[in-house]
Amino acid sequence: MDLMQLLDMVLHVDKMLGQVIANYGTMVYVVLFAIVFCETAFVIFPFLPGDSLLFIAGAFCATGAMNPWLLVALLLIASISGNTINYWIGSLIGHKVMERDYRWIDKNALKKTHEFYEKHGGKTVVLARFVPIVRTFAPFVAGFSEMTHRTFQLYNVLGALFWILSLVLSGYFFGNIPFIQKNLNTIVLIGVGAAVIPLLLGALWKLFRRVASKA
Template sequence: MDLMQILDMVLHVDKMLGTVIEQYGTLVYFVLFAIVFCETAFVIFPFLPGDSLLFIAGAFCATGAMNPWLLIVLLLIASISGNTINYWIGSLIGHKVLEKDYRWIDRDAIRKTHDFYEKHGGKTVVIARFVPIVRTFAPFVAGISDMTHRTFQFFNVLGALLWILSLVLSGYFFGNIPFIQKNLNAIVLIGVGAAIIPILLGAAWKMMRRVMQRS
């Protein structure tokens, strides 16, 4: 298998999972672990499949091709450790930057970002799990903004549990229904929208109240 074939398999593993299982057997656990870990640990991999991969993996577990509990445990370890590494990378870079007296750095903005993550960072870390691309950057930004490690880890674990369990088990119970297979992306978007829209409306309402109070 050449480099392009490997890259194509990684980028479309959610669509090729059956083939991967047939060709590599139990090594599929390592492949899924590596993909989830890299997507959550490094900001250069936001394009890796996430939600659809977990859902489809759960569907294959229902057919007996994989052990669902082994898969869930491995993916929880991958997602929690990945986010933790991403957080520490962000924290290291943020501190290194702040040690230098760069004029182009808005220290007040960093302080406000830190305060935001202390107040709302937990919800951000949890909800970001269900939003492609955002889930890759959320722990990195949490590290840069100096969100306390204990707070981050609590919501990191909570978010991982909700993300992995909801999608893998949903795939396990419903993934082999033809209608859901054909409309998976739309269903995921609806679910994400249901989680995010109330928060956005709440934030907009708070901003409007502040503007009205000032005026």
């Protein structure tokens, strides 16, 4: 396999998973672990497949091609450790920025971001798991904003559990239904919207009450 073929397989592994299993057997666990780890650990890999990969992997588990418990355990380790490394990278860069005086960086904005993550960061870390690209940047921003490590890890683990279990198990039970296969991305977005909209309405209600009390 040349470099271009390898790159194509990695970028489209969610569509080629059956072929990967047929050609490489148990090495598929290593491939899936590496992809989930890299997507969550490094901000330069937001383009790697995430939600669809987990769902389709669950569907292949239903056929007996993979062990669902082994898969879930490995993906949990990959996603939790990946987010942790991303958090520490953001934390390291954030401290250096705060120690030096850069004209192009607003330190007050950084402090406000830190306060936001202290109050609402947990929700962000959990919900970001279900949003491509945002999933890759959320832990970095959490570290950059100096979100406490204990708080981050709590929501990091919760987010990983919800993300991995919901998608892998959904794929396991429903992955072979054609309608769901064709509309997976839409279904995921609807689910995220159902979780996010109540939070936004709650924030708007608090803002309205503050404005009303000042008036």
